[in-house]
Amino acid sequence: MPSLLSSAIAHPARNQHLLLLQSSVAQTCLPVLRDVVQRSMERAREKTILFCLLYPPLSFLDKASRAQTDRLLVVDRTTYVPGYSDGLDFNDDVASFLRSAIMDSIQSSSLNIVIDSVDTLLSDINSVSATTRILSELLSIVRTRGGTSRLIIHVLAPCPLLPILTQTRFSPSLTHLIAHPTALLTHIASAYLTLPPPLSPPEKFWGVFIPISERHYESEKLVYGSAGEGSGLQDFVVEILVRGGADATGRRRGVERELEGWSPALGGPCEVRELDSLKSLCSEKPATEMQIVPDPTQNLPFNLNLTQEQAKSRAQVPLPYAHEGKPPVQASMPAAILYDPDSADDLDDDDPDEDLDI
Structure with a gap:
């Protein structure tokens, strides 16, 4: 059974029309987005429109892929600067390329619209409401095409558009990477003693992981701090959130959340424990090793252990219990204090202060 990450990239579900890929300053999601674009072009009878606003087209496609003009339309706006560059605005670009895609792909069953990235688009338009309206129109166009058509959005968090794009009002179904x-x-394993599932219960892990991951400055400090290793295209983990839609059997989905790894050396999606930087963290100790308890009597100058004869003799020594042989106190009986008087105790009932004139 394919994982959630593999399904989101290579086998999109029907009626799951919104795919949101989220990067941050601490970790980019560019390798996943590149794989999404490549896989969309490999599927037959699909048209892909790629709007490049942050990364150039060569970041996603090689020359052979760009030559497939029958499946791909690319608009490169990475050199566009509002107020200084000549050319159409984004609304005109969208309308022009959508008309071209619809006319050229009448026989296509699906249409993929890729935008990299919406925070750059927001910076060009300088209006949250106008940018949201454009994205909503694009999502409506994708829905009318049906099938596995998707609006694929790349966003760099934190971004004012992110809370809007993740709301059910914008799209009831969502795949969020x-x-x-x-x-x-x-950091979570060392500071909070919480390992990723299945080494820890999912409820405990997500209760710790989600609040910390949403504080982006903590991840930036871990990566770019004095003990950080910096960022790049090395191994990283991907949090997958799938809401709504239907699975392979046609059953309605609820909300699914998983954590998977991404390794360039392994070719993409993998389990978290397969990442080189997390193998020591996720390795489970054998049960026999975990049950071994160190002996506190080792390396002592004297012997604290008893031989069999000494243990037998010790067991035969009568214990000097004062109340031995008496029935135990039942739970229903009132509590009482049993006291054996000492030889020096004065237990007369006379008032010790009777000689005082009070």
Whole structure:
């Protein structure tokens, strides 16, 4: 059975029309986005429109892929500067390329619109409401195409558009991929003694992981701090959130959340424990090793252990219990204090202060 991450990249579900990929300053999601674009072009009878606003087209496609003009339309706006560059605005670009895509792909069953990235688009338009309206129109166009058509959005968090795009009002169904540095899992394991599932209960792990991961400055400190290793295209973890839609059997989905790894050396998606930087963290100790308890009597100059004869003799010594042989106190009986008087105790009932004139 394919994982959630593999399904989101290579096998999109029907009626799951919104794919949101989230990067941060601490960890980029560019390798996942590149794989999404490549896989969308490999599927037959699909058209892909790629709007490049942050990364150039060569970051996603090689020359052979760009030559497939029958499946791909690319608009490169990485050199566009509002107020200084000549050319159409984004609304005109969208309308022009959508008309071209619809006319050229009448026989296509699906249409993929990729935007990299919406925070750059927001910076160009300088209006949250206008940017949201454009994205909502694009999502409506994708829904009308049906099938596995998707609006694929890349966002760099924190971004004012992110809370809007994740609301059910914008889209009831959502596939949300969030990239996190592996240093975040190492920090949670050392500071909060919480390992990723299945080494820890999912409820406990997500209760600790989600609040910390949403504080982006902590991840930035772990990566770029004095003990950080910096960021790049090395191994990282991906938080996958799937809401709504239907699975392979046609059953309605609720909300699913998983954590998977991404390794360039392994070719993409993998389990968290397969990442080189987390192998020591996720390795489970054998049960026999965990049950071994160190002996506190080792390396002592004297012997604290008893031989069999000494233990037998010790067991035969009568214990000087004062109340031995008496029935135990029942739970229903009132509590009482049993006291054996000492030889020096004065237990007369006379008042010790009777000679005082009070």
